[in-house]
Amino acid sequence: MAKPATLVLGALCAFALHLGGVAGSPLSRRAAPTVTLDDATVTGVSAGSVSKFLGIPFAQPPTGQLRFQLPQPIPAYNASFSATAFGPSCPQQAISLPIPPGLVAETVDYLTNTIYQVVTPSSEDCLTLNVVAPADATPESALPVVVWIFGGGFELGGTSTYDGGVIVNRAIELDVPAVYVSMNYRVSALGFLASQEVKDAGVGNLGLQDQREALRWVQKYISAFGGDPTKVTIWGESAGAISVALQMVTNGGDPEGLFRAAFMESGSPIPVGDITHGQKYYDAIVEQTGCAAAADTLECLRGVPYDTLMDAVNNSPFIFSYQSLILAWLPRVDGVFLAEDPQYLVEQGSVADIPFISGDCDDEGTLFSLSTLNITTTAQLAEYIQTIWLPAAPADTVTTLLELYPEDITQGSPFDTGILNALTPQFKRIAAFQGDAVFQAPRRFFLQQRSGKQNLWSFLSKRLKAVPVLGSFHGSDILNVYGPGDMTDYLVRFVSNLEPNGDTGISWPQYTTEAPNMLTFLDGLIPLEVGQDTYRAEAMAYITNVTLTYPV
Template sequence: MKADQPAQLGAFGFLSSDEVYRKGVANAGILDQQMALQWVQQYIHLFGGDNRKVTIFGESAGAGSVMLHDIAYGGTLGTSLFRNSISASPYLAYQYGYKDWQPSQSYYAFASAAGCDARNAYLHNGSTPIFDCLTSKDTATLMEANVNVSQSGTWGTWSFLPVTDGRLITERPSKQLLEGRVNGLNHLAGHNALEGASWVPPNIDTIDDFVDYLRVIFPNFSNNDIAKVLLYYPMSNASVSPNAADYATEGSYGPTTINESTAATGQQQRAIAIYGETTFICPSYWLAEAYSDNGYGGQGWKYQFSIPNAYHGADGPAYFSNPADTDYYSSDFIVAFMTMLGNFIVNDDPDVSSLINNGNSTGNSTYNPASQWPPYSIYNPVLMDFNTTCPYTKEIGGLPYCTGPGELNTIRLANAYTWEGGRGTRCDFWRSLGELVPE
């Protein structure tokens, strides 16, 4: 699942309006993926595969796509397309109805940019409807219109996104996941410690800046809703200054990500925390919970990738590096992380041995509690924290990474609900506001 699919496909995958719904199809990008999954089911045996053991895996918007396949058709598909699913930082943008104001305005903006003026939306005096006009345009014209409209949005937003169409996607993810109506059997949900840092404008210094930012990203919020956000994301007096020291939080004690990180402090970090939790982190909680004792014999597991910088996408080298390539992370960590993923795919369980969790190179097979990773549940909301010591930082692409000789695995179990000063409570809060966000 391509991680930045909405950004790349734009209107070609996610153009939506009442006219698109009537004359074409909404969520074309997700339907294309579904067709690929159907192809896999039909032909995987020719490649030595077993269509009963398919796992789908996505990161960022790709993980958002996985989430939509998990809830497709109201969660009525069972294991007909896949058995397991993995979401790494599942991207949940505003999910409007297919003909709501926002997708409709993007549709009209796209039409105007392509030379199909919105004033010709209906047949009269021989004019051509927008949809018919668009289908007559050449690819280069549509590509240019797609780029122009996609680049016109506010910071951290996209013009063309998946929508609730009543067919493929019947509910907001936050609502349907709460009801546990999902496809597939098991799910592994992960997020990074500092998901929001790259997506928030870098000039939020005062409380007024912060409230103005909230009004931009949550245009449906009343003053009371804004007040509730301030309550759930309190500002510590020790961290009000934007010049305070930057450091990674411990997660289970001490200052929290609401006020402190390696990216920022004060109101800037407060905004980063909100964007990260609403867009990537809380959806991963909701996915793990949805698969918990889902009535079909399946389970969900939850983890956090914490090695600084732990920005959105920083976990990529842990998924795809050769263990001998230690530019980003140690060989011991890469082996542990990849083994976790492999065990989930092959064995339906992400447990990893004590030796591998402690670090292969150490030869230390002493019992590590993390080697017995229980499934996530409301009654026992367990999170696996994947981290290492940080002997020194190495700058790669302008960002500091903890790596180098002496880097040791520090993989541990924690309470996901109380993590980072009560993240579970904050995710419950965001779900309660799903109709206003919407998500």
């Protein structure tokens, strides 16, 4: 009999094939599909029961003087073109994954080649999107639409990693046909440059602005592919899920008719500070590109050669650097897209009044704690939290946090693994804290704030617990939905009916403060059960109060 880790890794390899499209449907012999956009005929690719239109520009290229500018609408299409290949990803920040002893080599390969892959080719001319529709869809079909926003720590990622055909084919099989859209958006410094100069120019959060522009494109053009612009669900994972949440809280909570529902995997409105908190990273890039003496440093950066700029960007801390989830480049309060800390906006009721689903993996923090294995004592951990996470907080705040996240390795993450997976005396403790601070606590806060105001569902993925060191790690739930898996069924039904339940899987009850129900995805003979979102209640409530008071 295969060992549990072998079974897990076999599943991961199969997942990699699905992401790359190797396991997708063979191309049929039917004629290439076409759609009309303005005065252009756009030719796509036939793939079994679906049609794919790939690499369609949705905004003007953000190059030259449009670098570090808001996305500009694309002019009317007036020349026919082929949409048969993914467009390049937006410029990627270089990363490396720390490889500790005990992390199985196949697991490392999986992480670096799929979820945290630097997607190539890349180019500044990257604002394209993809549409996958049932092959028999027509402009009169008026099918619901799901828009995917990829994750990658706001530092990397692209659309070519994900096969939207998996989603559309399953929707067809369940008799809830839908249209799938995915878009590229600017990441790292090109998408989330942060400083006083950026704030003054009103060009913060460009990656989120790119997403918003893509959603406007969907409103204008999706009916040509058989989609209904009034039935759009936005869906994302990790940074993509955080993006979905921020699309919900911007603009006073008015979605402008751009979407009617949201599905978030491992991402919620996170506590972030003012955009000037990124000043030191901006100043470093300005210095390294030779722009420090310029009268207008932001304008100077627009003219810096691409390779010179990216060399400087790649010197910034990345998601697997020592400071880990305290990212250099991420959404921040800019006064335009985000008027205040997103969690304050939630408290104020600045939230789109739409049904939504939000969930996490059980061990969100393990992957991001591999870069701090040199922390082996409580004193060192206290210093790390004080200097990296909470530099403005009093020391007794850190002391309380350490009491709520004790050194006992049996209480750390990967949770429910006893004395196993303790790479260091502090690894599981750090992983528990980081996973709750960035993922679990913000999700619970969001759900509790919105309970009774709109229809809510939540989930917890405890699958892949047998993965050494990482457990049910961040990103592992993608296997449930792009696999395809049982989460796919809930997703496509939610997209179609604003209700995830149907005739497969168990009934998924709504989440309320009085009954904080969570659909739990499990390994083993019982793959699904309904649990309660009550774990680590005191610790998460304290973390929420602390991060609201001292945002990064």
